[in-house]
Every structure is written in structure tokens, then in C-alpha cells.
Amino acid sequence: MIRNVLKKYSVPAAVLFLIVACTAAPVMNIEQAPVTPTPASLSDVTKAITKAGVGLGWQMAPVAPGKMVGTLNIRDHRAVVDITYDLKSYSIKYKDSTNLNYDGTNIHRNYNGWITNLDKQIRANLQGL
Numbered sequence: 001m002i003r004n005v006l007k008k009y010s011v012p013a014a015v016l017f018l019i020v021a022c023t024a025a026p027v028m029n030i031e032q033a034p035v036t037p038t039p040a041s042l043s044d045v046t047k048a049i050t051k052a053g054v055g056l057g058w059q060m061a062p063v064a065p066g067k068m069v070g071t072l073n074i075r076d077h078r079a080v081v082d083i084t085y086d087l088k089s090y091s092i093k094y095k096d097s098t099n100l101n102y103d104g105t106n107i108h109r110n111y112n113g114w115i116t117n118l119d120k121q122i123r124a125n126l127q128g129l
Contacts, residue, residue, distance in 0.1 A: 024106040030092040033122075038087060039129050042066060045085050047129060052121035056114075069095065072114055076115045079111055081118075092118060 042065060049068065053060040060069045066086055072079045078098035080106050084091050092115055099109040 023108055024101060025109040025112055027094045027107045028112040029094060030119050032089040032091055034089055035087060035126055042087060044129050048125035049083060049085060049090065049122050052098065052118060052125045056117055056121055079114060086106060090122065
């Protein structure tokens with residue numbers, strides 16, 4: 001009898017697993033991305049990062065010199081990152097999320113797209129200094 005139940009539900013369970021697996025990916029962090037060209041001040045880097053985030057819909061909150069927290073709210077999803085920076089590099093690291101299926105390693109694949117876009121915009125803003 002158990003075999004019949006397993007046979008009956010094995011295909012739908014496999015399909016469900018594939019659907020969930022296709023929407024998850026390892027969490028992307030940006031580690032020590034170079035700040036180029038070298039800015040005149042830490043304030044310039046702060047402005048470039050803040051402008052990048054705000055332009056993409058992130059709420060950017062300074063925490064201390066060289067550190068801010070970025071929060072992105074899209075519908076019922078929320079992503080929170082720590083951003084650390086100095087005159088030579090910056091990092092974007094996962095801090096928290098809501099409704100993104102974070103399991104300690106993997107997260108909804110859209111998160112990585114949001115981080116990629118933020119990284120690209122930060123680099124573009126730094127080039128414009």
C-alpha cells in the first residue's frame with residue numbers, strides 16, 4: 001500500500017521540487033569590489049552608493065562612516081544588505097530578507113539580480129565622480 005501511495009505522488013513531488021529548485025540560487029555577496037577611479041573623499045563614495053541604491057528603489061540608511069544598510073521592498077518581498085566601503089573598495093552582503101525563501105545558503109533568484117543591478121549602478125556612479 002505504501003508503494004502505491006509513493007508511486008501516485010512521486011511525480012507531483014518531483015515536479016514541485018524542480019519548481020522550487022529553479023527559483024532558488026546561492027546568495028550573492030559582493031566582496032571587496034574596487035572603487036575606481038580613486039575618489040577625493042569617503043563622502044564621494046557615500047554619495048555614489050546612496051545615489052545608486054535610491055535610483056533603484058532601495059532605502060539607504062547610513063549607520064557609521066563607511067557603512068550603510070540598504071533595504072529593498074518589492075510587493076511582499078524584502079531584502080536587506082550591509083554595505084561597507086572605504087576609498088579602495090566596497091562590499092554588499094546579505095543581512096536579512098522576507099518572503100525570499102532564504103534557507104541559510106540559497107535565496108530566490110531575483111535577489112541576486114537586485115544585487116547585480118545595485119553593484120552595476122554603484123560602479124557607474126563611481127565612474128562619474
